Amino acid sequence: NAGVTQTPKFRVLKTGQSMTLLCAQDMNHEYMYWYRQDPGMGLRLIHYSVGEGTTAKGEVPDGYNVSRLKKQNFLLGLESAAPSQTSVYFCASSFSGSTLYNEQFFGPGTRLTVL
Template sequence: NAGVTQTPKFRVLKTGQSMTLLCAQDMNHEYMYWYRQDPGMGLRLIHYSVGEGTTAKGEVPDGYNVSRLKKQNFLLGLESAAPSQTSVYFCASRRGTRSSYNEQFFGPGTRLTVL
């Protein structure tokens, strides 16, 4: 199993450009998450999904949109990139609410720079 994969690994954008980050998991997990990680700020949840076709806002959703059209994929979109969105983005997935399956599995991250 590949686990959780993210595309691309690195990207540089100019202010105002748009892009989509792709997260894919092959573990048949129900829940998926997008986080951003900034120095000294820890992980901050952007959006999450509890199943195919569902999405919900996290702690810092402004400037981002998401879609979960297929269970295995969770897309994060930036419609008009801003320098404040320079960050490392991590996707994670989780199987469900039963205790044994509660841990998250993280992708390798996407390093985004907005100039």
């Protein structure tokens, strides 16, 4: 099993450009998450999904959109990139939202720089 994979690993954008980050998991997990990690701030939740066809806002959703058309994929879109979106982006998945089984599995991250 590959676990959680993210594409691309690195990307440099100019202000105003758009891009999509792809997350894929092969563990048949229901729940998927997008986080951003900035120095000294830990991880902040951008958007999440509790199942195919569903999405919801997290702590810092502004400037991002997401889609979960297939259970195994979770896409994060930046429509008009801004320098404030320079960050490392992590995707994660979990079997369910149950308190008993909420261990999250993380991808390797995408390092995004917006100039």
